[in-house]
Amino acid sequence: MSKHCSLQETAALLQAANKIVLCSHVSPDGDTLGSALSLMKALQKLGKDVIVTVDDEISKVYKFLPGIESFVRFQNDERIAADLLVVIDASSLDRAGNVSQCVSAPKTLNIDHHISNTEYADYLYLDTAAAATGEIMYELIDTLGVEVDLEMATCIYTALYTDCGSFKYSNTMPKTMRIAAALLEIGVKPNEISDSMEIKPRSNIEMLTKVLETLTFDADGKIAYISINNEMYDKDVDTDTFISYPRYIEGVEVAIMFKAVEKAVTRVSMRSRNLDVSEIAITFGGGGHLRAAGCTIEAALPEAQQQLLKALKEKLV
Known part of the structure; x- marks a missing residue:
């Protein structure tokens, strides 16, 4: 179990360390990347x-x-010594990838906002009311006594924009919009971020046409899922938004995207209207939010689909 920290205690841990490793979660989105980069720049x-x-x-x-070019990917045999390891926006240790085996640090800190957090770090700052970890970073940087500049503001705005679904998801709160407004006052150009996030390369659309052909319904239409098999998978093609297509079909309660990233490794994303999909994700070693969660299943695509759909249909009964 983690020691729960206040924002001030979290800032003190960061202040006391000299060499710090910040880790974003696997399948990185704008929240984990923007949060890590904004904190990096502040530190x-x-x-x-x-x-x-x-x-x-x-x-x-x-x-x-x-600062996106600052990210490195450790080789499994690398060993890095640090004063503090900080895992950002990851509710479970498996979401941190190989960092636990590559980084040697006397203390680990997890900064997160997921209700499914498994308390795997020595220290935890958890705010489940935050719409995004980027909200936490905005307050944490202020607590560190650092003024948010335009580069940090751009990173934090992207974090909010991503986890709030362009500010249209139900987790968008008045506080979220107040922080966004403050970031605009610093100089963030929302249209430039929106254009960067929404404009798709041709390869993305070509992939989407293939993925939509896999659309499958189950549980009398309450479940809809799409799949990316090993042959279709391309690490250079961003597929995060693909789940929106089954999600907004009338009558669908849960939308799923299965992505075979290796022969025996399948990543799963789930979105729901009412069901707590984080509970299901946790049973597979993942986590997330009540209505948006994910996990990695150590199995080939067909087997992973069978396992997850069975668990999901038991919850829908």
């Missing part, structure tokens, strides 16, 4: 030695983020 202003890592490929859609 560098305080004179800290900071490494940002993610054990996965980063979609080209995020190439506009200031």
Whole structure:
């Protein structure tokens, strides 16, 4: 179990460390990437030695983020010594990838907002009311006594924009919009971020046409899922938004995207209208939110589909 920290205690842990590794979660989205980069820049202003890592490929859609080139991916046999390991926006240790085996640090800190957090780190700052971990970063940077500049603001705005579904999801709260407004006052250009996030390369649309052909319904139409098999999978194609298509079909309660990233490794994303999909994700070692969750199943695509659909239909009964 983790020691739960206040925002002030979290800032103190960061202040006390000199060499810090910041880790984003696998299948990185704008929240984990923007949050890590904004904190990296704040800590560098305080004179800290900071490494940002993610054990996965980063979609080209995020190439506009200031500092995105700073991310490194550790090899499994690498060993890095640090004063503090900080895992950002990851509710379970498996979401951190290989960082636990590559980084040697006397203390681990997890900064997160997922209700399904498994309390795997030594120290935890958890705010389940936050719409995104980016909200936490905005407050944490202020607590560190660092002024948010335009680069940090761009990263934090992207974090909010991503986890709030362009500010249209139900987790968009008045506080979220107040922070977004403050970031605009710093100089963030929302149209530029929207264009960067929404404009799709031709390869993305070509992939989408193939994926939509896999659309399948189950449980009398309450479940709809799409699949990316090993032959279709391309690490350079951003597929995060594909789940929106089954999600908004009339009568669908749960939408799923299965993605075979290796022969025996399938990543799963789930979205629901009313069902708590985080409970299902947790049973497979994943986590997330009540209405949006994910996991990685160590199985080939057909077997992973069978396992997850069985668990999901038992919950729908």
